[in-house]
Amino acid sequence: MSVDVLINNVTKRYGDFTAIEDMSFKINKGEFFTLLGPSGCGKTTLLRMIAGFNTIEGGDILFDTTNINKLPAHKRDIGMVFQNYAIFPHLSTYDNVAYGLKARKVPKDEAHKRIMDALKVVQIEQLKDRMPHELSGGQQQRVALARAIVIEPKILLMDEPLSNLDAKLRVQMRSTIKKLQSKLGITTIYVTHDQEEALAISDRIAVMNLGKVMQIGSPDEVYRRPSNDFVADFIGTSNFLEGKIISSENGSMIIDVMDYQFTVQFDKNHQGDVLLSVRPEHFFFSEESKGIKGEIILSTFLGDFINYEIQLPNGDILEVNEYTEKVGKIRNNGPVTLQINEKSVSIFTRDGKERLVR
Amino acid sequence: MTRFLPKRLDFWFFAKIVIFSLFGFFLIYPFVNMFIRGFTSTDGTFSLAYFQRFAEYKYYYQTLFRSLSVAVSTTFFAMLVGMPMAYAMSRYNLIGKRVINIMIIMSLMSPPFIGAYSWILLLGRSGVITKFFVGLGINMPSIYGYLGIILVFTLKLFPYIYLYVSGALGSIDSSLEEAAENLGSNKLRRLMTITFPVILPTILSGAIMVFMSALADFGTPMLIGEGYKVLPVLVYEEYMSEIGGNAGMASALSMIVIMVSMFVLLMQKRFVAKRKYTMSALRPPQIIKLRVIPKIVLSCLAFIVSLVAFLPQIVVVYTSFVKTSGPVFVAGYSLDSYRTIFYRLARNITNTFTFSTIAMFFIIIIGILVAYLMVRRPSKSSTVLDVFVMFPYVVPSAIMGISLLLAFNRRPLLLAGTSFIMIVAYAIRKMPYTVRSASAILQQIDPSIEDASINLGVSPIKTFFTVTSRLMLPGIISGAILSWISTINELGSSVMLYTGRTATISVAIYTEVIRNSFGTAAALASILTVATILSFIIFALISKGKVSVI
Numbered sequence: 001m002s003v004d005v006l007i008n009n010v011t012k013r014y015g016d017f018t019a020i021e022d023m024s025f026k027i028n029k030g031e032f033f034t035l036l037g038p039s040g041c042g043k044t045t046l047l048r049m050i051a052g053f054n055t056i057e058g059g060d061i062l063f064d065t066t067n068i069n070k071l072p073a074h075k076r077d078i079g080m081v082f083q084n085y086a087i088f089p090h091l092s093t094y095d096n097v098a099y100g101l102k103a104r105k106v107p108k109d110e111a112h113k114r115i116m117d118a119l120k121v122v123q124i125e126q127l128k129d130r131m132p133h134e135l136s137g138g139q140q141q142r143v144a145l146a147r148a149i150v151i152e153p154k155i156l157l158m159d160e161p162l163s164n165l166d167a168k169l170r171v172q173m174r175s176t177i178k179k180l181q182s183k184l185g186i187t188t189i190y191v192t193h194d195q196e197e198a199l200a201i202s203d204r205i206a207v208m209n210l211g212k213v214m215q216i217g218s219p220d221e222v223y224r225r226p227s228n229d230f231v232a233d234f235i236g237t238s239n240f241l242e243g244k245i246i247s248s249e250n251g252s253m254i255i256d257v258m259d260y261q262f263t264v265q266f267d268k269n270h271q272g273d274v275l276l277s278v279r280p281e282h283f284f285f286s287e288e289s290k291g292i293k294g295e296i297i298l299s300t301f302l303g304d305f306i307n308y309e310i311q312l313p314n315g316d317i318l319e320v321n322e323y324t325e326k327v328g329k330i331r332n333n334g335p336v337t338l339q340i341n342e343k344s345v346s347i348f349t350r351d352g353k354e355r356l357v358r
Numbered sequence: 359m360t361r362f363l364p365k366r367l368d369f370w371f372f373a374k375i376v377i378f379s380l381f382g383f384f385l386i387y388p389f390v391n392m393f394i395r396g397f398t399s400t401d402g403t404f405s406l407a408y409f410q411r412f413a414e415y416k417y418y419y420q421t422l423f424r425s426l427s428v429a430v431s432t433t434f435f436a437m438l439v440g441m442p443m444a445y446a447m448s449r450y451n452l453i454g455k456r457v458i459n460i461m462i463i464m465s466l467m468s469p470p471f472i473g474a475y476s477w478i479l480l481l482g483r484s485g486v487i488t489k490f491f492v493g494l495g496i497n498m499p500s501i502y503g504y505l506g507i508i509l510v511f512t513l514k515l516f517p518y519i520y521l522y523v524s525g526a527l528g529s530i531d532s533s534l535e536e537a538a539e540n541l542g543s544n545k546l547r548r549l550m551t552i553t554f555p556v557i558l559p560t561i562l563s564g565a566i567m568v569f570m571s572a573l574a575d576f577g578t579p580m581l582i583g584e585g586y587k588v589l590p591v592l593v594y595e596e597y598m599s600e601i602g603g604n605a606g607m608a609s610a611l612s613m614i615v616i617m618v619s620m621f622v623l624l625m626q627k628r629f630v631a632k633r634k635y636t637m638s639a640l641r642p643p644q645i646i647k648l649r650v651i652p653k654i655v656l657s658c659l660a661f662i663v664s665l666v667a668f669l670p671q672i673v674v675v676y677t678s679f680v681k682t683s684g685p686v687f688v689a690g691y692s693l694d695s696y697r698t699i700f701y702r703l704a705r706n707i708t709n710t711f712t713f714s715t716i717a718m719f720f721i722i723i724i725g726i727l728v729a730y731l732m733v734r735r736p737s738k739s740s741t742v743l744d745v746f747v748m749f750p751y752v753v754p755s756a757i758m759g760i761s762l763l764l765a766f767n768r769r770p771l772l773l774a775g776t777s778f779i780m781i782v783a784y785a786i787r788k789m790p791y792t793v794r795s796a797s798a799i800l801q802q803i804d805p806s807i808e809d810a811s812i813n814l815g816v817s818p819i820k821t822f823f824t825v826t827s828r829l830m831l832p833g834i835i836s837g838a839i840l841s842w843i844s845t846i847n848e849l850g851s852s853v854m855l856y857t858g859r860t861a862t863i864s865v866a867i868y869t870e871v872i873r874n875s876f877g878t879a880a881a882l883a884s885i886l887t888v889a890t891i892l893s894f895i896i897f898a899l900i901s902k903g904k905v906s907v908i
Contacts, residue, residue: 053809074812074821086810090828100814151814 002029002187003063003154005050011058012045012211019045021211022059027204030185032178036198037208038234043191044159046208050189051157052076063154074103079148079186080157084164085140087132093119093143094128100151118150121180138169145177149184156181156188162197174201195235199223207231224344229352232277239283239318241276241292243347255347258312260292262342267358273350280307280321282344291337294318299330306330310338369819370735373727374743380724381746384782388765389753395764396609408610418592422614425573425589428504432511432572433565439512440519441561443663446656447520448527451647453657458664465667466517467890469847469864471577472883473510475871476670477501478582479677503586510578513667515568522564526557532643559630566626570619574754577849581871589615590754590850597760597854605764612757619752671887678884682877695881699866703878705859706866707885713777713862714845717784721841724785725792726827726834732793733800734808751790758787759854775857783851788844792837799833800826832900839897843890 005027012020020042027033035043048054050061052073060067068076088096097118101111119125122142132140141161148156161177162170178201181188192198198205199219207214207222207230214234215227226232229240243257253266257276294310297317303324308331310318320338322331347357399405412418443462447455465473480487481501488498499505530553538548576590583591589611597608648656681690699707728747731740750758762783766773773779803826811821827834849864856865863882870879 051809051813053812072817073809074815074817076813077815078813080810080813082806082810084804084806086804086806088807088810088825099811099816103815147810147814 002185004029005033005155005187005189006062007046007059008062009059010046010049010056010061012042012049012054013057018211020049023211023213024059025206025213025216027187027189029187032181032188032190032201032203034190034192034198034202034205035208036192036195036205036234037214038193040210041208042211043193043208047157047159047189047191050155051078051080077151077153078155078157079151079153081141081144081148081159081161083160085137085144085161087135087140087143087147089132091132092128093124093130093132093135096132096143097147097150100147104151114150114152115146118146121149122146122176137165138173141165141173142176145180149180149186154187156186158188158190160192161190163192163194170197177201199235207234209234225355225358226277226346227355229275229277229348232346232348237280237319238277238346239280239320241278242350243274243276245271245274257340258292260290260339262340264342264345264347264357266347266356268354268356270349270356274356275348275350275352276340277346277348278340279344280319281305281323282341283318283320283338284341285320285322285331286337286339288339289337291339292318293335293337295335296331296333299333301330310336370731374731374739377724377728377731377743378739378746381743381786384762385746385749385786388761391765392609392612392761395606396613398606400606408607411607412610412614418611421587421589421592422618424504424586425615426618428507428511428579428588429569429572431508432515433569435508435512436516436519436568437561437565439663440516440564441523443516443660444520444523444527446660448524449643449646450656451645451653452660453653454661458660461664461668462517462520464671464891464894465514465664466521467843467847467894468514468671469849469867469883469886469890471581471849471864471868471871472674472887473514473670474506474578474582475867475876475879475883476673477506477510479673479876480669481506502582502584504583506582507579507586507588510582511568511572511575513670514578515571516667518567518571519561519564522560522567523557526560527553527643530556530643535643562626562630566623569622570752573615573619573622574756574850576754576756576853577868580868590756593760594756594854597763605760608760609764612760615757616753619754623752674880674883674887677876678880680877680880687876695877698878699881699885703863703866703882706861706863706882709777709860710846710862710864710886711889713781713784713860714842717781717788717845718838718842720781720785721789721792722834722838725789725796725837725841726830728789728793729796729800729830730822730826733797734805747793748790750787753787755783755787755848755850756854757850759783759851762851763854774855775860777860780852780855780860780862783855784845784848787848787851788841791840791844792834795833795837795840796830799830803829835900836897839893839900843893843897846889846893847886 007023007025007027010020010023011018023042023046035046037043045054049056052068052071056069060069062068063076088099091099094115097115098111101114106114116125116128119128122145124139124142124146127135127139127143130139132143135143144161158177162173165173174197190198190201199222202219204216204218205222206216209230215222215231217225222231222235226235226238232238233240241257243255245253246256246261247254248266248269248271251266252263253270254261254263255274255276292312294312296308297311298309300307301324305321305323306327308320308322310320312318318338345357346355348355396408397404397406399407412422446452447458452458477485478501479485481498482488485501488501491498501509534556535548535552538552543551574590576594579586579588579591580594587595593608593611593615596611597605677687678695679691679693680687680695681692682688682695728743732744762779763774765771766779773782807829808818808821808826811825812818816824847864848862849868852862852865853868856862861869863886867879867882867886870876870882
C-alpha cells in the first residue's frame with residue numbers, strides 16, 4: 001500500500017524566481033516526514049508538486065519506481081489535508097468523506113463501512129449528518145482527515161493542517177494525527193513552519209530555506225546537530241558566538257571565545273575563525289574565574305526552568321536557561337561567569353555554512 | 359507566469375478559443391467595421407468628412423452638448439435626491455422602509471421609456487394633471503424637451519445613487535464616526551470631514567452609472583424630447599434615414615458617443631484608484647431613533663419621493679385597464695387593451711420571452727466560463743477577455759444594434775432581420791451582470807476546495823461542473839436574473855434590429871406610443887412590469903435578502 005517517495009533533482013522556477021533548486025532526497029515507506037521552513041522556502045510548492053497541483057518541469061518524482069511527473073493530480077491516489085480544510089460546504093460530513101469513494105466507484109455497502117470506520121477513527125461518527133457550517137474548526141479538521149484517509153491513499157499530504165486551530169487544540173490534534181499515522185503506517189508528508197510542531201510529530205524533518213534543503217534528519221539530530229547556522233537558528237533557540245581555533249592536534253582542538261578556552265573533538269580539519277552556536281541549556285554558571293564574563297540583566301521564571309538574559313562586555317545578549325530543580329532559587333542581577341558544555345556545542349565555519357564538529 | 363499559449367491544451371484552452379472567437383465575431387468585428395465606416399467616404403477612401411460635418415453644423419454638434427448637458431444635470435439632480443434618501447434611510451428609524459426600498463428598486467428596474475410615457479400621460483399636453491391645472495386656470499410648463507428628459511431620468515436613475523450610497527453607509531464601521539466624535543467633531547463636521555470623504559468613491563461610482571445611462575438612453579428623449587434632439591436620437595435618425603445607403607455618419611456619431619463614455623469611465627477609474635478605502639464593518643452604524651414628529655415628517659418625505667419615482671408603473675398598470683376609443687381614453691374600465699394585444703401582438707410577447715430565454719442560456723454558459731477564466735486562470739488573455747466582456751457595458755445599446763446591423767446586413771454574413779441577431783445582441787449586451795456576479799462569488803470560493811476534489815480522484819473538468827459551478831450557483835442565478843430583467847426590457851438594440859417578425863414587447867410599446875395607441879402600450883408595459891416584478895421577487899428570494907442590484 002504505502003510507498004517510498006523519491007525526489008530526484010527537482011527544480012521549480014517562476015520566471016526569475018527559483019522556488020525549488022535541484023532538490024533530491026528520499027522519503028521512506030511509512031515514514032512521517034516533515035518539510036519545515038520559513039514562508040517562501042518552497043515547502044508548499046514541493047508539496048503541491050507531489051500532489052500534482054504544480055507541474056514538474058525539472059527533475060523527477062517517483063512513487064516507489066513509478067515516475068509520476070506526468071500523472072494528473074486526480075489519478076495520483078494521494079490523500080491531502082488542506083490548511084483551511086477545504087471541506088465541501090454543500091455536503092454533509094458523511095458525504096464529504098464519501099466523495100473520494102464515489103469517484104473510485106466503491107460499492108455502496110463497502111463504502112458505508114469504510115466511511116463509518118474513518119469517522120470512528122477520527123472520533124466524529126456522531127457528527128455524520130452535520131453540515132460543515134455546523135462544525136467547529138477542530139471538527140472540520142477531523143472531517144478533512146477522515147476524507148483523506150478513507151480512500152486508503154498511497155501517501156498522505158498535510159499542508160499546515162493545524163495552523164488555524166487554537167494552541168490547546170493544536171497540541172491535541174497533533175497527537176491524534178501522530179497516533180493515526182503510526183497506526184495506519186501510511187507514508188506522510190507534512191508541511192509546517194512551526195519548528196516545535198515539526199519536532200513533536202516527525203520521524204524525520206527536512207529543514208528548508210530559499211528553495212534548498214538545509215538538513216535532513218530526525219528531530220533529535222536537527223536540534224542537537226544542526227548542519228549550519230540557519231538550522232541552528234531556526235530550530236529552537238541558539239546563541240551565536242565568534243571564536244578562534246588556537247591549536248589543533250589529532251582531531252582535538254582548542255577554541256578561544258572571548259578569552260575562554262576549551263577543547264573539542266573535531267570532525268573536519270580547519271584553521272582560523274569559527275562560529276559557535278550554543279543552546280541556552282548548554283551554558284552553565286561557574287564559580288571559577290575561567291569562562292565568559294557577563295552580567296545578568298533580566299531573569300524570567302518559567303516554571304521548570306529559569307531564563308536569564310546576560311549582557312556581554314561587547315553589548316551582545318546571551319540567553320541562558322537553568323533548571324529550577326538544580327538551583328532552587330533565582331540568581332540576582334549582577335556579574336557572572338559562564339562556561340560551555342563542550343560536548344553539546346555546535347561549531348561552524350566562520351560563514352556558518354559548514355559544521356565542523358560531530 | 360502569464361502567457362498566451364498554455365502549457366497544456368486542456369478544456370480551458372479550448373473554452374478560451376471558442377469564447378474569443380464568439381466575441382471577435384459578434385463584438386470586435388462589428389465595432390471595427392463601424393470604426394472603419396466612420397472614416398470612409400462614399401467612394402471608399404479614408405476621410406474625416408463625417409467628423410468635419412459634425413464639427414461644422416450646429417444641427418450635429420449641438421446634440422453632443424445637449425447630451426452632455428442632460429447627463430450632467432441628471433447626475434446632479436439624481437445625487438441631490440439620492441444621497442439624502444440614502445442617508446435618511448440608512449441612519450434613521452423611518453416607518454415603512456421596506457416599501458420605500460422596494461419602490462425605489464422597482465423604479466430602477468422599470469422599462470426605460472415607461473417613465474417618459476407615463477409622465478406624458480400625467481403632465482403632457484392632454485395629461486391628467488395638466489388638464490386639472492388648466493381647469494384651475496394655471497398653465498403648467500411644458501413637459502416636452504429638456505425639462506421632461508431631466509425629470510424622467512432623475513426619477514429613474516437616482517436609485518443608482520441611493521443604492522450605492524446606502525451600501526457604503528452601511529459598511530462604515532461605527533467606530534470611525536465615534537472616533538471623530540470623540541476627537542471633538544460635531545455632527546455636521548463629522549458628516550463633511552469623515553463620512554462624506556470616505557464614501558466619495560462610492561458616490562462617484564453611482565454617479566457614473568447615472569451619467570452613462572443618461573448619456574446612452576434613447577427611448578426617453580425620443581418620446582419626450584420632441585425638438586430637443588440628443589446624440590443617441592440623432593444616431594438613430596441618421597441611420598434610419600440613410601438605410602440602404604452609406605451609414606458613415608451614424609458610425610462616426612456612434613464613435614463620438616463611445617469615446618465620451620469611455621473618457622468619463624476612465625476619469626472615474628483614475629480618481630477612484632487613488633482613493634480606495636477598504637473597510638470591513640465590524641460594527642455597522644447604529645440607527646438613530648428619531649422622536650415621533652420628525653420621524654413621521656421624514657418618513658412621509660421619503661415615501662413621497664419613492665412614490666413619485668414608482669408612479670409611472672402605477673399609471674401604466676392603471677391605464678391598461680381604462681377603456682379606450684381609438685387613441686383616446688374614455689370613462690370606464692375594460693380588458694379591451696389586453697384583448698387587443700393578445701389578438702394582435704401575441705407574437706411580440708412570445709418573441710420577448712423566447713429571445714430572452716435563449717439569450718439567458720448563452721449568458722449563463724459563457725458567463726460561468728468567463729468568470730472562471732478571469733478569476734482562476736489570470737493571464738494576459740484573460741484580462742483581454744475581461745475587457746471584451748465589459749466593453750458592451752459602456753456602449754449604448756442602440757449603437758450596439760447599429761454595429762451588428764452594419765456588420766451582418768449583406769451576404770455571406772446576412773443575419774440582419776433574424777431572431778438570431780437579436781439574441782446575439784442581448785447576450786453580449788447583458789452578459790456583464792452575470793459575469794460580474796459569477797466572478798464575485800467565485801472569488802469567495804477557496805481554490806483549495808477544487809484542489810480537494812481533484813485530489814480525491816475527480817478530474818478537473820468534472821470538479822468544475824460538479825463542485826465549482828454548484829457552489830457558484832447562487833451568484834450565477836442572481837446575476838442571470840438581473841441580465842434577464844434587463845433583457846426583457848431592452849429597447850435600444852431591439853429597435854435597431856427588429857423586423858415585423860422579430861419585434862418584441864418593448865418595440866411594440868414604442869411603436870404603439872408613436873401611433874398614440876396608449877391603451878395597448880399600457881397593457882404591454884404592464885406585462886413587462888409584472889414580469890419584472892416577479893423576476894425581482896425570485897431574485898430577492900435567491901439572494902436571501904442580500905439584495906444588490908448594482
